[in-house]
Amino acid sequence: MSEFGELLxxxxxxxxxxxxxxxxxxxxxxxxxxxxxxxxxVPPAEDKIIKIAEIFNVDxxxxxxxxxxxxxxxxxxxxxxxxxxxxxxxASKFSQTQWKEIKRIIDETKDNEE
Amino acid sequence: MSEFGELLxxxxxxxxxxxxxxxxxxxxxxxxxxxxxxxxxVPPAEDKIIKIAEIFNVDxxxxxxxxxxxxxxxxxxxxxxxxxxxxxxxASKFSQTQWKEIKRIIDETKDNEE
DNA sequence: TAGTATGTTGATTTAAAAGTCAACACTATA
DNA sequence: TATAGTGTTGACTTTTAAATCAACATACTA
Numbered sequence: 001m002s003e004f005g006e007l008l009x010x011x012x013x014x015x016x017x018x019x020x021x022x023x024x025x026x027x028x029x030x031x032x033x034x035x036x037x038x039x040x041x042v043p044p045a046e047d048k049i050i051k052i053a054e055i056f057n058v059d060x061x062x063x064x065x066x067x068x069x070x071x072x073x074x075x076x077x078x079x080x081x082x083x084x085x086x087x088x089x090x091a092s093k094f095s096q097t098q099w100k101e102i103k104r105i106i107d108e109t110k111d112n113e114e
Numbered sequence: 115m116s117e118f119g120e121l122l123x124x125x126x127x128x129x130x131x132x133x134x135x136x137x138x139x140x141x142x143x144x145x146x147x148x149x150x151x152x153x154x155x156v157p158p159a160e161d162k163i164i165k166i167a168e169i170f171n172v173d174x175x176x177x178x179x180x181x182x183x184x185x186x187x188x189x190x191x192x193x194x195x196x197x198x199x200x201x202x203x204x205a206s207k208f209s210q211t212q213w214k215e216i217k218r219i220i221d222e223t224k225d226n227e228e
Numbered sequence: 229t230a231g232t233a234t235g236t237t238g239a240t241t242t243a244a245a246a247g248t249c250a251a252c253a254c255t256a257t258a
Numbered sequence: 259t260a261t262a263g264t265g266t267t268g269a270c271t272t273t274t275a276a277a278t279c280a281a282c283a284t285a286c287t288a
Contacts, residue, residue: 032246
C-alpha cells in the first residue's frame with residue numbers, strides 16, 4: 001500500500017539505475033531507498049523528493065502528492081490568499097460541472113503566461 | 115511580527131483569562147503560552163490550536179492560518195482531488211473577476227448543504 | 229507584610245520525523 | 259572461486275518541532 005515506494009521503484013527501474021546510484025544522486029543513504037521502496041519507511045523529506053523528481057524528470061507536485069505531502073509552496077498560497085482556505089473547504093463538494101467551470105478559469109490564467 | 119502570538123494575546127485578554135488558566139484548558143504549560151504570545155516560540159501543534167479556537171469560539175482555520183499552518187484536513191483534499199493541486203498552482207494568478215466566479219461556484223455548493 | 233495571582237526567561241527535555249551504519253544475502257561474471 | 263554489484267534488515271543516531279521545569283519579578287490584596 002505504499003504508493004510512493006512503488007512509484008519510486010518503477011521510476012528507478014525504468015531508468016535502470018541502482019539504489020546506491022540513486023541514493024548518491026539524491027544525497028541519502030541507499031538503505032533508506034530500499035526501505036522507502038518496500039514501504040518499510042515513509043517517504044523522505046520534501047527536498048529529497050524534489051531532487052528525485054528532477055532526476056527522473058517528473059512533476060514534483062505529483063511525486064509529493066504520491067508521498068502524501070503537501071508541497072511547501074502551497075503554504076504561501078493557502079495562508080496568503082484569503083479565499084483559498086474557503087475554496088478548499090468546498091472542494092470536495094464540487095460537481096463535475098462545477099469542476100469544469102473551475103478548470104476553464106484556470107485555463108484562462110494559463111493564457112496570460114505566454 | 116508574530117501574528118499568531120498577538121492574536122492569541124488579544125483573544126485571551128478579551129476573555130479575561132490568565133495564561134495559566136488557558137494553558138490548563140489547552141493542556142500545555144503556561145510558560146509556553148507566554149512565549150507564544152511574545153513570539154519567542156512558534157505556535158503550538160495543530161491540535162492545541164484547534165482547542166484554543168474552541169475555547170475562544172473562533173474559526174480554527176483562521177487561527178491555524180494565522181499560525182502559518184495548513185489545516186491537516188486540507189491534506190486529504192489536496193492529495194485526493196487531482197485538480198486541487200493544479201488549482202493551487204494557479205490561485206495566485208487569478209484576477210478579481212475570476213475570484214468572483216469561483217466564489218459564485220463555492221456559494222452554489224453551500225446551497226446544497228441546507 | 230505575608231500570601232496569592234500573574235507574566236517572563238533560560239536551560240533542558242520529549243516526541244516524532246528523517247535518516248545512517250553495520251552486517252548479511254543473493255547474483256553475475258572474470 | 260574471488261570479487262564486484264545489487265538489495266534487505268535491525269539497531270541505532272540525528273535533527274527538528276513541541277514542549278516542560280525551575281526560578282524569578284511584579285502587582286494586588288487580605
